[in-house]
Amino acid sequence: DGGITQSPKYLFRKEGQNVTLSCEQNLNHDAMYWYRQDPGQGLRLIYYSQIVNDFQKGDIAEGYSVSREKKESFPLTVTSAQKNPTAFYLCASSSGKVEKLFFGSGTQLSVL
Amino acid sequence: DQQVKQNSPSLSVQEGRISILNCDYTNSMFDYFLWYKKYPAEGPTFLISISSIKDKNEDGRFTVFLNKSAKHLSLHIVPSQPGDSAVYFCAANDGGSNYKLTFGKGTLLTVNP
Numbered sequence: 128d129g130g131i132t133q134s135p136k137y138l139f140r141k142e143g144q145n146v147t148l149s150c151e152q153n154l155n156h157d158a159m160y161w162y163r164q165d166p167g168q169g170l171r172l173i174y175y176s177q178i179v180n181d182f183q184k185g186d187i188a189e190g191y192s193v194s195r196e197k198k199e200s201f202p203l204t205v206t207s208a209q210k211n212p213t214a215f216y217l218c219a220s221s222s223g224k225v226e227k228l229f230f231g232s233g234t235q236l237s238v239l
Numbered sequence: 240d241q242q243v244k245q246n247s248p249s250l251s252v253q254e255g256r257i258s259i260l261n262c263d264y265t266n267s268m269f270d271y272f273l274w275y276k277k278y279p280a281e282g283p284t285f286l287i288s289i290s291s292i293k294d295k296n297e298d299g300r301f302t303v304f305l306n307k308s309a310k311h312l313s314l315h316i317v318p319s320q321p322g323d324s325a326v327y328f329c330a331a332n333d334g335g336s337n338y339k340l341t342f343g344k345g346t347l348l349t350v351n352p
Binding site for chain 2: 131158171175177215217219228230231
């Protein structure tokens with residue numbers, strides 16, 4: 128079955144630590160995205176990538192970094208510069224223009 | 240500055256009745272609108288969409304209405320079922336930003352048996 132796989136489902140970060148969230152898709156989609164959801168809030172765009180080796184900042188990119196070395200993979204690193212990292216992180220992909228995003232099942236990141 | 244607003248955090252309806260979820264937007268450049276459904280601890284799933292050239296789109300029990308002059312859209316679910324209980328997000332895209340969706344905060348729908 129085609130889809131988007133996010134791992135891990137739960138992740139804990141210590142103060143000053145960088146952590147990386149994995150996102151893999153086998154839908155052959157060109158575009159991939161990272162969103163953050165806070166309780167009672169909508170989804171906010173962190174980064175997106177339209178093609179391999181290219182990515183753009185979204186609305187809340189500070190404290191995050193990404194890479195897009197392969198079409199299938201778009202990992203997100205939450206750096207120590209992100210002072211409020213506790214949130215539900217969602218990865219998504221689309222075939223091109225954002226008519227329809229397909230989402231992964233999410234990663235809940237918490238700070239110890 | 241919220242460009243997509245869902246002013247009702249929650250809605251409760253009886254099974255078999257109609258559910259109406261509302262969404263307002265402020266950016267007149269938005270020309271494509273989507274509704275997503277989300278269960279707890281899962282990713283959102285696409286439900287239905289509408290282009291600004293239409294005022295209605297129907298898919299089974301789900302209908303989306305768009306009123307461009309009022310910058311308002313609504314999602315109707317008829318008849319509502321307990322399995323419809325979830326958070327519903329309204330999202331919008333403007334044609335100049337092909338890769339970005341702007342989401343509302345969501346409305347929690349509870350359908351009571």
